[in-house]
Amino acid sequence: MGKKVLFLMVVLLSVLGAGLFLAKTSELLLFDVDAALIAIAGSAVTGFLFGVARAKLKSKEKIENGEVKRHGGGSFIEHWGTAVGISVLVASAFLLGFLFFPSQISTAEEALLPLNIHFVGVVITLFGGFFFIGDFLATMKYNVWIPTFREIMGGFFGKYLLGRKWRNNGKYIASVKAAFLAFAVIGGTIVVTGAIKVAGHAWPIKASVLGTATFVHDIFALLLILMVVTHLMFLFVLPDPWVLIRSWFTGKVPEEFVKEGHTIWYEELTKDQ
Secondary structure: OHHHHHHHHHHHHHHHHHHHHHHHHOOOOHHHOHHHHHHHHHHHHHHHHHHHHHHHHOOOOOEEOOEEEOOOHHHHHHHHHHHHHHHHHHHHHHHHOEOOEOOOOOOHHHHHHHHHHHHHHHHHHHHHHHHHHHHHHHHOOHHHOOOOHHHHHHHHHHHHOOOOOOOOOOOOOHHHHHHHHHHHHHHHHHHHHHHHHHHOOOOOOOHHHHHHHHHHHHHHHHHHHHHHHHHHHHHOOOOOHHHHHHHHHHOEEEHHHHHHHOHHHHHHHHHHO
């Protein structure tokens, strides 16, 4: 997994570097270029197809030498690809200004670079996000990510608000699964409103529609930023956050970690073996 992660990291950083170079050297607004708009749609479609292929080809999770495989190369693409893309989007959004955050630019010429950087973030994020969607739908193990009512009440509200113990976790703890639903709603809204804004560069769309789409887009972008900050804060609330952080680079977690904190997942692993 180490070599695979290193390879994927090099690919991801190379794509990011190439995208930023294009953003800096282009004299045109990329959102106005027909080929660039095709690239946006292409990144989503390609990501989805690769995600479906990954779901069909990925190996089964298993216990081996006291460790459990938690993440594969596909998970790295989903997680870090989306994370890098969102980081680029957020950075460029703060440069451009949105809602009550002031713009850091003063002329239309100065807006070209951050707008093109935003374009690069869109392409990367869509690939990573739709890679996950393709993988999620093709794997057909929806309970891995979607929480039950019992998990939300006991594993989220009961654990974090009432201080009650909760050990009946699957591969992902209840708070992560609850956050997944929030991310899905927020991310979906951003994609739809963003698509309307992008369509405005190719087709005549009423100013009122674009204005509404922009306002909703900005509101949900702020919600996404707050969700990411909350996600990072919750990570360090966990008993041993470094186990999970390391797993995003090694792909593995100790068997004892799974046995103690993810009893349902451990039962599934031992039953399969």
